[in-house]
Every structure is written in structure tokens, then in C-alpha cells.
Amino acid sequence: MLIFQHSRPGRRARAQAPKEKAGLDAIPEQFLRRSRPRLPEVSELQAVRHYTRLSQKNFSIDTQFYPLGSCTMKYNPRGANRLAMLPGFLARHPLAPESHSQGFLSAMHELQEILAKVTGMAAVSLAPMAGAQGEFAGVAMIRAYHQARGDGGRTEILVPDAAHGTNPASAVMCGYRVREIPTLAEGDVDLEALRRALGPQTAGIMLTNPSTLGVFERHIATIAEMVHEAGGLLYYDGANLNAILGRVRPGDMGFDVIHVNLHKTFSTPHGGGGPGAGPVGVGERLAPYLPVPLVDFDGHDYRLLTEKERPESIGRLSAFAGNAGVLLRAYVYAKMLGAEGMRRVADYSTLNANYLMKRLRAAGFTPAYPSRRATHEFIITLKQEAKELGVNAMDFAKRLLDLGMHAPTTYFPLLVPECFLIEPTETEAKETLDAFVEAMVRIREEAREAPEKVKGAPWTLPVRRLDDVRAAREPDLKWEPPA
Amino acid sequence: MPFIPHTEEELRQMLETIGVAAIDDLFDEIPAALRARSLEGIGPGLSEMEISRLMQEKARQDGQPLCFIGAGAYDHHVPAAVWEIATRGEFYTAYTPYQAEASQGTLQLLYEYQTMMAELMAMEVSNASLYDGASALAEAVLMAVRANRGSKSKRVLIPRSVHPAYRATVRTIVRNQGIELEELPYDAGSGHTDLEALEGHAGEDFAALIVPQPNFFGVLEPADPMAEVAAANGWLTIALVNPLAMALLKPPGEWGGAGADIACGDGQPLGAPLSSGGPYFGFLCTRQKLVRQMPGRLVGRTRDLEGREGFTLTLQAREQHIRRSKATSNICTNQGLMVTAATLHMALLGAEGLARTAAACHANLGRLVEKLTALEGIEPRFAGPAFHESVLKLPMEVAGVLRTLAAHNILGGYDLQRDYPELENCLLVCATESRTDEDLEKYAVNLERVLASRRQGACATMVRFDL
Numbered sequence: 024m025l026i027f028q029h030s031r032p033g034r035r036a037r038a039q040a041p042k043e044k045a046g047l048d049a050i051p052e053q054f055l056r057r058s059r060p061r062l063p064e065v066s067e068l069q070a071v072r073h074y075t076r077l078s079q080k081n082f083s084i085d086t087q088f089y090p091l092g093s094c095t096m097k098y099n100p101r102g103a104n105r106l107a108m109l110p111g112f113l114a115r116h117p118l119a120p121e122s123h124s125q126g127f128l129s130a131m132h133e134l135q136e137i138l139a140k141v142t143g144m145a146a147v148s149l150a151p152m153a154g155a156q157g158e159f160a161g162v163a164m165i166r167a168y169h170q171a172r173g174d175g176g177r178t179e180i181l182v183p184d185a186a187h188g189t190n191p192a193s194a195v196m197c198g199y200r201v202r203e204i205p206t207l208a209e210g211d212v213d214l215e216a217l218r219r220a221l222g223p224q225t226a227g228i229m230l231t232n233p234s235t236l237g238v239f240e241r242h243i244a245t246i247a248e249m250v251h252e253a254g255g256l257l258y259y260d261g262a263n264l265n266a267i268l269g270r271v272r273p274g275d276m277g278f279d280v281i282h283v284n285l286h287k288t289f290s291t292p293h294g295g296g297g298p299g300a301g302p303v304g305v306g307e308r309l310a311p312y313l314p315v316p317l318v319d320f321d322g323h324d325y326r327l328l329t330e331k332e333r334p335e336s337i338g339r340l341s342a343f344a345g346n347a348g349v350l351l352r353a354y355v356y357a358k359m360l361g362a363e364g365m366r367r368v369a370d371y372s373t374l375n376a377n378y379l380m381k382r383l384r385a386a387g388f389t390p391a392y393p394s395r396r397a398t399h400e401f402i403i404t405l406k407q408e409a410k411e412l413g414v415n416a417m418d419f420a421k422r423l424l425d426l427g428m429h430a431p432t433t434y435f436p437l438l439v440p441e442c443f444l445i446e447p448t449e450t451e452a453k454e455t456l457d458a459f460v461e462a463m464v465r466i467r468e469e470a471r472e473a474p475e476k477v478k479g480a481p482w483t484l485p486v487r488r489l490d491d492v493r494a495a496r497e498p499d500l501k502w503e504p505p506a
Numbered sequence: 507m508p509f510i511p512h513t514e515e516e517l518r519q520m521l522e523t524i525g526v527a528a529i530d531d532l533f534d535e536i537p538a539a540l541r542a543r544s545l546e547g548i549g550p551g552l553s554e555m556e557i558s559r560l561m562q563e564k565a566r567q568d569g570q571p572l573c574f575i576g577a578g579a580y581d582h583h584v585p586a587a588v589w590e591i592a593t594r595g596e597f598y599t600a601y602t603p604y605q606a607e608a609s610q611g612t613l614q615l616l617y618e619y620q621t622m623m624a625e626l627m628a629m630e631v632s633n634a635s636l637y638d639g640a641s642a643l644a645e646a647v648l649m650a651v652r653a654n655r656g657s658k659s660k661r662v663l664i665p666r667s668v669h670p671a672y673r674a675t676v677r678t679i680v681r682n683q684g685i686e687l688e689e690l691p692y693d694a695g696s697g698h699t700d701l702e703a704l705e706g707h708a709g710e711d712f713a714a715l716i717v718p719q720p721n722f723f724g725v726l727e728p729a730d731p732m733a734e735v736a737a738a739n740g741w742l743t744i745a746l747v748n749p750l751a752m753a754l755l756k757p758p759g760e761w762g763g764a765g766a767d768i769a770c771g772d773g774q775p776l777g778a779p780l781s782s783g784g785p786y787f788g789f790l791c792t793r794q795k796l797v798r799q800m801p802g803r804l805v806g807r808t809r810d811l812e813g814r815e816g817f818t819l820t821l822q823a824r825e826q827h828i829r830r831s832k833a834t835s836n837i838c839t840n841q842g843l844m845v846t847a848a849t850l851h852m853a854l855l856g857a858e859g860l861a862r863t864a865a866a867c868h869a870n871l872g873r874l875v876e877k878l879t880a881l882e883g884i885e886p887r888f889a890g891p892a893f894h895e896s897v898l899k900l901p902m903e904v905a906g907v908l909r910t911l912a913a914h915n916i917l918g919g920y921d922l923q924r925d926y927p928e929l930e931n932c933l934l935v936c937a938t939e940s941r942t943d944e945d946l947e948k949y950a951v952n953l954e955r956v957l958a959s960r961r962q963g964a965c966a967t968m969v970r971f972d973l
Contacts, residue, residue, distance in 0.1 A: 026618050026853050039585045040859030041939055045869035047754065050891050054726050056756050059857040060625035070853040071587050074846075078596035080611035085595025091604075098509050099599050102554045108589070111565030116575050117783030118920060119568070120912050126567030127782055140547050152637040152784065155826070155836045159679070166682060192826035192836035198682035201831045239535050270533060271540050286839075290509075294843025295612040296602035296803065298637070298785035314678070330674065338678030342578050342640040342671045342772065343783025355561065359508050361551030362544075370529045371510045377532050378520040396535050424608045432604075435827070452511040453520060479811070484607045486816035494808035494820040498797065500631045502621040502807075 026063045026073050027502055036067040061504065080485045081295070082429045088455050092400045092432035092444025093187070093235060095265045095287035097372075097451075100356060103290070107351035117343035121326050127347070128325035132318040134354045135302075141365055142264075142281055143274025144304030148313040150345045157282025157301025158193035158229070158260065163337040164280055164305065164312040165227045165256045166197050171312075171335070174254070177226035181255075183212055185236050185436045187262060190229045199226060206438060210238040210392045212246060221253040231260040232276065233267070233398035235436045236391070237376070237444065247277025256280065256309075261301075264288045265448070266373060266399035269366030273304075280305045288368070289353035300349040311335040316344050371449035372399035375456060379447050382460045387467075391439045400446035402439050409441045412470040414477045416441040419466055421488065422480035426462045508551060569915060572945055574874070576895045576936025577722070577920040578639065578669050579783060580775050582750070582863065583940050584847075585854045588777050592847040602803070602839065606818040607810075612842065613817035616805040619849040626752050626852075626860075627745075627769040628759025629791035633802040635840040639772025640675035642788025643668075643716070643746055645801045645835055646770045647680055647687075649792075650714035650742045652834070653767075653799040657740060659711040665690040665699040667721035668746060670925035688712070694928075697725035697888030697897065704735055714742040717766070719758075720751060723922075723934065724871070724895030725888050733762030742767040749789065750775035751893050753860035754868070758791070768792050777851030778844055787841035787848065798824060801835035866939035867894035870946070874937040877950040881957065887932050895936040897922065897929070902960060904933045910956045916949055 047055070065073070082089065089096035115127055135147040151157035162180065169177045180194035184203045191201040202220055205213045212230075228250050232240045240246070250257055259273040259281035265288045273281045285291050286299040293299075305313060315336045316327040327344065330336060360368065376397040383403055384390055391402035409415045420430030420443070432444040447456055469476045481487060512520075517529075526532060533541060552560070573581055592598070596611060603609030603616075616634045623632035636642040647662050664673060664687045677687060688707075693700045698721065715736040719729050729745070736743040745758030745766040752758075758766035774786035792800055798821065806820035826833040855863065871894045878884050883901030900907060904921040911918040919935040926932070937946065 025614070027621070035856055035858055036585070036854045039583070039854050040862040041866040043866075044862060045865040047865055047868060049872060050726070050754075050868070050893075053730065054755055054891065056752070056754055057760070059861070060622075060628070060753070060757070062622055062625060062855075062857045062860070063853045064856050064858070065853060067585070067587060067854060070850065071591065074591050074615065074850055074853070075594070077611040077615055078591065078594045080609075080614070081596040081600045082605070082608035083596045084599035087608075089601070091601060094601055096599075096601060100509065100554075102557065104593060104598070106558060106561040108593075109561060109565040111568055111570060112561075113779035113781050114570050114573075114581070115568055115782045116573050116581070116780050116917060117579050118575050118577055119571070119573075119917055120908065122909075122912050123568050123571050123917070126564030130561075130564055137548055141545060143543075152641070153837075153839050155838045156637065156641070159836060163678070163682060187838075188826040188828070188830045188833065189836050189838050191831035192829075192833045195831045195833075196679075196683065196836050198684070241535055241537065244537060244540070267536075269545055271536055272543060275540055275543065292598045292843065293601040293839075294841075295597055295600045295609075295615075295846060296842035297635075297839035298787070298841045298844060299839050338681075339671060339674040340641065340678060341638045341675060341784065342669065343638075345783070346637075346785040347782035348779075348785050351561075355557055357548075358552050358557050358560070359554070362548040364508060364551045365545060365548065367510060370532075371512060373532045374512075374517070374520055374524075374529055377524050377526075381524050396532055420605065421607065424605060429608060430605050450509045450511065453516045481607045485610045486607055486810040486814055487812055489606050489810050489816045489818045490808045491818055491820070494806040494818050495823075498804075498820060499807040500617075500620055500797070500804055500820075501624045502617070 025502055026065065029065050029069050029073060030063040032064060034064045034066060036070065038067065087427060087429050088451060088459060089429040090431050090445050090447050091429060092446040093262055095446060095448060097290055097448035099290050099292045103352040103355040106355050107348050112351060121324060125325055128318050130354050131350060132320050132325055134350060135318055137357050138283055138302055139304055141269060142304050143272030144281060145307045146310045146313060147302055147304045148317055149302045149350050150314040150316065150340045151282065151301040151303055152341055152346045153299040154282060154284040154301040155189040155193060156340055157303050158189055159196055160303045160314045160337060160340060161258050161280045161282055162194055162197040164309045167312040167337050168309055169226055176223055179224045180226055181220055181228040183230065185234055185438055186229060186231060187235060190260060210234060210236040210395060211241055214242060214245065217249060221249060225253050225255040227256040227258055229258040229260055231262050233263045237398055237401040238392050238395045239398055243276045266369060268368045270369040274306065280309050285349060285353040290356045291349045291352040298346045298349050300346045312337050314338060314340050368449055375447040375449060375451060376401055379445065379456045383463060386460055386464050388463065391442060400444060402442050402444050404439050405441040408467060412474065414470040414474060416443055418477045418480065422466045422477045423462060424481045425483045428459060428462060571915045571917045572948065573917045574919050574935050574937060574949060575917050577934055579780050581780055581938050581940050582775055584777050584779060584851065587854060588847050588850045591850055592843060597846050598843065603819060610817060613805050615846060615849050617807055617817050619845050620805060622849065622852045623789050624791055626749055627791045628757035629769050630794040631797050632789060632791040633800055633804055635845045636788035636790055636802050636837060637841060638784060638786045638788045640672040641679065642770040642790050643672050644676045644679035646744045646768045646790060647676055647685065649799050649801060650744055650768060651685055653796050654713040654742050657711055657713045659713055660684050661686045661688055661712045663688050663690055663707065663712050663715040665692065665716060665718060667692045667699055667723060668716060668718045669722045696890040697723045698727045698890050699732065701728060701731060704732060708739055712741045714744050716744045716746055718746040719755060720748060720893040723888060723897045724892040725890045729761045733766060737762055737764055745769040747771045748775060749773055750860060750864050753857060754864045767796065773844065773848050777847035785841055785844050787844035799834060802837050803840050863939050870937040870939060870941055871896055874935060874946050877946055878953060881954050894938060895934060898933050898935060900931045900933055902931060904931055906960060907956055911952060914952050916952055
């Protein structure tokens with residue numbers, strides 16, 4: 024039932040709006056709205072009950088194992104939420120003067136420093152509001168750098184074929200052509216193809232390392248050398264930073280610019296699809312182009328630097344200073360981990376992934392890259408199951424939902440047929456991983472004995488499989504009251 | 507290891523299963539030269555109690571001043587239920603609803619949000635949100651350039667009365683795609699866009715015209731004639747509006763003869779606390795026929811195998827994870843949690859509650875302006891009608907006045923001279939429904955004192971100068 028169907032004319036949550044009706048005499052008639060928007064008219068309890076019940080139709084980290092590859096669905100500490108929502112932080116206006124901002128700015132400055140240190144970069148801007156906006160900012164900085172040098176012929180960005188879709192889309196938003204680089208059978212970038220693709224037209228390359236294939240790019244040092252030799256720069260997509268946090272720093276791998284997904288590695292909530300935060304870090308030569316605002320400390324006071332103080336900046340990405348509340352949560356998390364805790368993130372996320380891969384393999388499932396170590400995630404391919412049992416990765420995914428686990432990422436990366444990209448994260452206990460293996464084995468058994476059970480899944484959720492074709496052919500994107 | 511559950515015994519068992527001696531061995535594919543640097547300068551981890559003390563100190567340090575700044579972020583009452591429910595783990599810790607059957611809560615909520623936002627804007631469709639108002643305006647510009655098939659130009663008209671930080675953000679985001687922004691002046695007397703200057707562009711090829719309502723000065727723009735000029739010249743109209751104001755003011759879908767083509771803005775006034783500027787959310791609505799040019803997630807209602815109603819992400823062929831370099835935008839996440847809050851906020855206030863809130867803001871601004879312009883030397887700068895923000899001209903430089911007020915824990919407004927050099931001594935003030943009569947009085951009394959003491963200070967300087 025939709026909230027609109029609880030609505031009755033004249034019903035209101037009376038505690039929530041001003042009691043008195045104020046007049047509008049100063050606004051001439053032609054500016055005024057003639058008819059009321061059809062918003063729900065419900066009591067406070069009706070709204071609370073409706074949305075509480077909707078929440079119960081969701082899977083979430085707080086309620087289920089959520090091994091969604093490439094998304095790093097780990098525990099989001101409640102303390103970080105509580106502390107970011109202290110009244111003083113919630114009430115601070117984004118344009119409050121520095122005299123009333125030292126507490127907030129000091130936290131932001133320290134977060135900039137922590138992120139720079141843990142990634143091995145010279146400077147960090149917290150401005151980007153999501154990973155994709157970080158990518159945009161990073162590529163825009165690459166462009167600004169080449170332009171400032173009068174190197175206008177660099178029109179192409181290289182992207183491995185396994186990359187996230189945001190990589191090519193971000194490069195295009197910055198006015199670049201995209202050229203894809205193939206991947207070799209063991210998951211590394213094809214160096215020969217890379218060599219052929221590099222040239223005076225190369226502005227840079229966007230890489231995720233560990234890659235979206237769940238393996239570490241072993242030739243990263245060579246790649247960095249080749250790209251730099253050709254006059255291009257290296258962009259690090261921080262999607263998989265969780266795998267190497269405190270173990271390997273992108274700056275040491277030769278990257279010139281990076282973004283970090285704080286909603287992954289620094290455990291800020293995914294919130295049903297945002298808000299995220301995608302701070303960017305750069306080496307010395309890109310530092311002048313960082314997006315504003317930046318937080319500066321002169322040894323006494325903290326202040327925000329804007330276009331005025333940073334004339335070469337690529338500019339502003341939001342009206343104010345990015346997703347400040349998300350940044351505060353990441354700050355709390357980083358402070359709770361400390362240096363040692365960060366390293367353990369990499370250690371135990373890698374341990375969990377390798378353990379789970381080993382156990383699934385022992386149970387007869389097929390890793391996509393059997394000769395390789397897992398990083399914080401790995402891929403299995405259900406090609407064989409699809410062929411022999413007639414159940415595909417989507418069927419497995421839907422049946423997992425029945426068994427109380429969120430499905431791994433399915434059908435991404437596109438290179439591997441019938442794939443599951445599985446990322447257990449460091450905050451899951453061994454018994455949860457064991458239960459996942461049991462669930463996979465059980466589903467395969469069911470596929471042999473009663474395949475409809477798997478192909479028809481899910482059975483136990485609020486809805487069964489949905490008609491996506493109908494949704495796209497006859498889009499129903501807005502509720503209309505019955506005529 | 508604050509959040510890692512492994513016992514020593516489990517670690518041993520797991521390493522044994524994998525067949526390695528130590529965790530270090532799991533990193534053996536990483537070239538040794540790249541491994542194991544120390545993280546100098548990042549201190550030891552803190553317990554929850556320790557970090558709580560630190561954060562409480564920082565929050566306290568910034569005080570809770572009495573705030574009369576608006577300029578794109580507004581201090582409204584948010585019902586307690588909004589964030590109590592939005593931070594339930596099932597909303598707070600879920601991800602983008604790719605597995606629709608396991609995400610019906612978020613999906614249905616987004617469908618309800620799309621309906622409410624489209625209703626508020628009187629538009630046919632809304633997406634499931636973008637990052638913030640400024641980046642939503644940039645996405646609207648990109649969308650208009652794609653969607654306006656009749657226009658060969660990549661030029662867009664943007665009034666100078668649009669928020670300066672929005673204009674800056676749009677420039678950053680569209681610059682590399684060869685899109686040009688042509689600024690329109692505002693009328694020095696009324697503070698709204700100069701209609702003659704706009705009509706001077708008649709016959710030229712633009713992809714779109716941006717119409718802010720209210721504009722950055724709080725002044726109401728002549729949205730109807732502006733949208734009509736756009737339509738007559740084959741330009742799309744992009745409405746940039748305050749969603750709360752739309753509970754009272756004529757919504758974009760009703761502007762001019764045919765309505766705006768795209769409506770966007772910042773959703774902050776619908777349930778998001780000020781929170782230093784974010785997270786807020788951007789909204790974007792359009793006509794049905796332009797929906798395939800729209801950026802961002804969309805949720806549709808459909809049926810399941812048994813014919814039951816259900817909700818799913820739809821029209822994904824526009825998006826980066828399918829289309830890669832040919833997508834309508836690189837956007838991946840939206841601002842789901844903020845939309846959860848906004849949906850609750852709109853459901854709890856309803857049309858009547860939003861209209862009352864907007865009217866109370868308007869009335870409060872009227873009272874504030876009356877009190878402040880009663881002081882010697884302060885005048886309203888613009889003649890046109892305003893919503894909940896207004897420009898005042900002070901008898902002296904604004905920056906110094908604001909500093910002294912801040913020392914008395916009052917944030918007196920926004921100094922317009924920073925972005926508009928011609929608006930000398932001009933202050934943008936805001937009063938929402940959450941400022942009381944006592945608050946307004948406190949501001950007026952303090953401002954009077956500050957003006958008086960600074961006048962005296964100025965005289966003293968002159969006297970010394972004379973000597």
C-alpha cells in the first residue's frame with residue numbers, strides 16, 4: 024500500500040507545522056500557486072508506521088550478510104552516526120564564519136591529512152560528493168595539467184575493459200575519448216596492447232588496483248613507467264582501497280591522482296544508494312588544480328580556501344563544501360581505527376575473501392582466476408552450473424535472498440560469464456562465511472533435485488521476480504489517483 | 507581491531523584452510539617494493555568513549571549562534587520522526603536497490619518520493635535524486651543541451667541572479683564539454699532578471715534558459731514571461747527552485763503557457779539539517795517525453811510473477827553501468843538517505859504543513875525587514891517581492907558589521923559584495939519559520955548597537971586623521 028492510499032482529506036500531523044496561518048499579502052497574485060500539490064494527508068503515526076514497515080522490506084548490513092562485490096558493505100559503526108549528528112554539527116550553517124567553525128574545520132583538516140598519509144599523496148580535497156564525482160574531478164585535473172603545459176593534443180583516456188562503468192562515463196564528461204585496454208587470462212592488463220595504445224594523444228589511464236576482477240595488478244610499476252614515459256598520468260579509482268588500506272599506498276604505486284570512496288573503505292553508510300563522498304588526492308604536480316574548498320591551517324586558525332586563493336583550481340563541485348556529514352562519519356571511523364586498525368582492515372578483508380574462495384573452491388565452485396590470490400574480493404563463475412543444471416547466476420542470486428543473504432554482485436565485471444563478485448569484508452565472522460558456503464552448496468543441490476525452486480526464487484520475500492520489461496516499456500514513474 | 511570479530515583460534519583455522527602460515531603470505535603477489543610502509547603520523551586508534559569526548563568538544567567549540575544566513579541552506583524544523591526512521595539500519599545500511607526483491611522498502615519509498623516531488627513541481631516525472639542543487643543544475647544544463655534537438659548551439663542563458671556558487675559549479679562541470687554559459691544581468695531596481703536584456707537575445711540560438719525562483723536575492727523572478735520568451739525562441743526552460751517555496755508559489759509546471767521543461771534545485775529545505783552544507787540532495791523533474799534524456803536513477807512500478815505490485819529500477823539503459831561512455835551522466839549513487847528523510851518530511855507535513863511553513867518564513871522575513879529597516883541608514887535594496895530572504899543596504903561595509911555581530915553570537919547574513927562588487931554594503935538576510943519574535947528583536951537590538959559603535963569608531967578615526 025502506498026502512503027497516498029492512507030491519505031484522507033483534512034487529516035494532518037498537527038504537531039509538525041506552524042499553528043497559525045500566516046498571510047501572504049506582499050506577494051502578488053500572479054506568483055502564487057493555484058492548486059495544492061497532492062501530497063499525502065496522514066497522521067504522524069500513520070507516516071511512522073508506513074515507513075517503518077517499508078524499512079522492514081529491505082535487506083541491509085544491519086540485518087543480513089551483504090557480500091556485494093566492489094561495494095564494501097561492512098559494518099557502519101553506530102558511534103560514527105551518533106557523533107556526526109551532534110546538535111552542534113547539524114546546526115552549523117555552511118557559510119558560518121571561521122570564528123564559529125574551528126571545531127568542524129579542524130576535523131576536516133585532520134581528515135585531509137589522514138587520507139593523504141594513508142594513500143601516499145601530497146594533498147587531498149574533500150569536495151567530491153561521490154566516487155563518480157571524484158573521478159570527474161580527477162580527470163578534470165589531468166586535463167587542467169596538460170592544458171597548463173600547452174599540451175593540448177592529449178585527447179584520449181585509457182580504461183581497462185574490466186573497469187567500472189563510471190570510469191569511461193567520467194572521462195567523457197571531461198571531454199575525452201575513451202580507449203579500452205584488454206585484460207589477459209590471469210587478470211592483469213595486457214601490456215602489449217597498452218604499449219600500442221600509448222602515444223602523444225594519451226592524457227592518462229584510469230586503473231583500479233586491486234582490479235574489479237578481484238586480483239592485484241602485478242605489473243603496476245611497469246604500467247606507471249610506460250604511461251609516464253608517454254607523457255600521460257595515472258588515475259587511481261579507489262573503489263577497492265579496502266583491500267590494501269595501510270598495506271600499499273597508491274602514491275607508492277606511481278599514481279598521480281586518486282579518489283577514495285569513503286562510503287566503502289571508511290565505512291560511512293550506503294543509505295539505500297547515497298550519500299557517498301569521494302575525496303581526491305594528488306601528487307605535487309596536480310596539487311594546484313584540486314577542487315575547492317580546501318581546509319587550510321596556518322598553525323593557529325583553520326580556514327576554507329576558495330577560488331580566490333586557489334586560482335588554478337578546477338573549481339567548485341557543489342554549492343558548499345561537499346557532503347560534510349559523511350566526512351564527519353569517516354573522520355570518526357578513521358580516528359577509531361588508527362594506523363594499526365587501518366592495516367588490519369586490509370589484512371582481515373583479504374583473509375576473509377581468501378578463506379571464502381578456498382572453501383567455495385573445495386565445495387566444487389569455480390574461481391574465475393584460480394591461479395591467483397583473492398584480494399578483498401574474488402569472482403566465481405557459474406558457467407558450468409548454468410550449462411549442466413540450467414540455473415544461472417541470477418537464479419543463484421535470487422535463491423540466496425530466500426536463504427537470508429544478500430546476493431553478491433552479479434554479471435559484473437562483464438568479462439566473466441555467469442559471475443558472482445564476492446566481497447565478504449573484514450567485519451564478518453567466520454561462521455557467516457561458512458553459512459554462505461553451505462547456502463551455495465544447498466542451492467546447487469536444489470538445482471539438481473528441484474530446479475524450479477531455484478529458477479522461481481525468491482519465494483519468501485515481499486515480492487517474487489519482477490517484470491522489468493514491463494517496467495521499461497510502460498514506465499509508471501508516478502502515482503496517479505484512481506479516476 | 508575495533509570492528510573485526512576474529513578470535514585467535516579462528517584466525518589459525520582460516521589460515522590453515524587457505525594453506526598459508528600468516529596473513530602476510532596473502533599479499534605475496536604484491537611486489538615487495540610496494541609493500542608495508544608504516545603509516546607515520548596517523549595516531550593510535552581511539553575507543554568510542556575517547557572519540558565521543560573529542561567530537562563533543564569540537565561540536566561545542568563552534569557554539570550554536572543565532573543564524574540569519576540563508577544563501578542556499580535554510581534552518582527549518584525537521585520532525586523528530588524523520589531522522590529516527592531514516593537512520594533505522596534497514597534504510598541507513600542498505601545499498602542501491604539492484605536486488606529489487608530484497609529492496610522493496612527503498613524502492614517503494616523512492617517511487618513515493620518521485621510522485622511527491624513531481625506533484626510539488628507540477629511536473630510529469632522526477633528522478634530519484636542527484637547530489638545537491640548546484641550539481642543538479644549542471645546536470646539539467648547537460649540534459650537540456652542533449653534534449654533540445656531544435657538547437658544547434660551548446661549555449662545556455664544563466665541569470666546573474668542565480669546563486670554564485672551554483673554558477674561556479676555549473677561552470678566546473680560543463681566546461682570540458684564545450685558548453686558556454688551566457689550571463690543575463692539583473693535589473694538594478696527590482697533585483698529580478700532584466701527582461702529587456704533577455705528579450706535582446708530573441709532570435710538567437712540557445713539550448714536553454716535558466717529561471718531561478720526565488721532568485722539568490724530572495725526576489726521573485728517574472729517566471730511566466732521568462733518561460734514564454736524561452737518557448738517562443740525554441741529554448742528549453744530550466745527552473746531552479748526552492749522546493750519549500752513551491753508549496754506557495756506557482757510551480758515550474760505551470761510557468762508561461764506550457765510550463766518549464768526541467769525543474770531542479772536543492773532538496774535541503776525538505777528534512778536535511780544545515781550540517782555544514784551537506785549531505786543535501788538535488789532533485790530533477792521533467793516532462794514524460796524527455797525522460798530518456800534524464801540523468802540519475804528512476805524507479806518504476808511493475809508486477810511480479812504472481813501479478814502483485816512491486817517496484818524496480820528502470821530505464822537503466824540511460825546509465826553508466828550499462829552504457830559506459832555513452833551514458834547520460836557518470837552519476838552512480840544518488841542521495842538515497844536524504845531522499846528517505848525528504849519523503850518522510852513531506853508525508854509528515856503534507857501540502858498544508860509545507861504551505862504553512864513557507865508562509866511563516868515569508869511572514870518572519872517581513873517582520874525582520876521591518877525591524878531592521880526601522881534602524882537609521884538601513885534600506886531595502888530591491889523593490890520586488892521576496893520569499894524568505896531579502897537584500898538590505900547598510901550605511902557601512904558589511905564585513906565589519908558581520909564580524910562584530912558574530913562576536914555577539916549572531917550570524918547576521920551573507921555579505922553580497924563578495925560576489926557582486928556593485929552591491930556595495932549589501933547584506934542578504936534570511937528568517938525561516940524557526941526564528942522567533944525574540945530572535946528577530948535580538949538581532950535588531952544588536953545590529954543597532956553595532957552600527958552605532960562603528961559609526962563612533964569611524965568618527966574617532968576621522969578625528970585622529972584630522973589631527
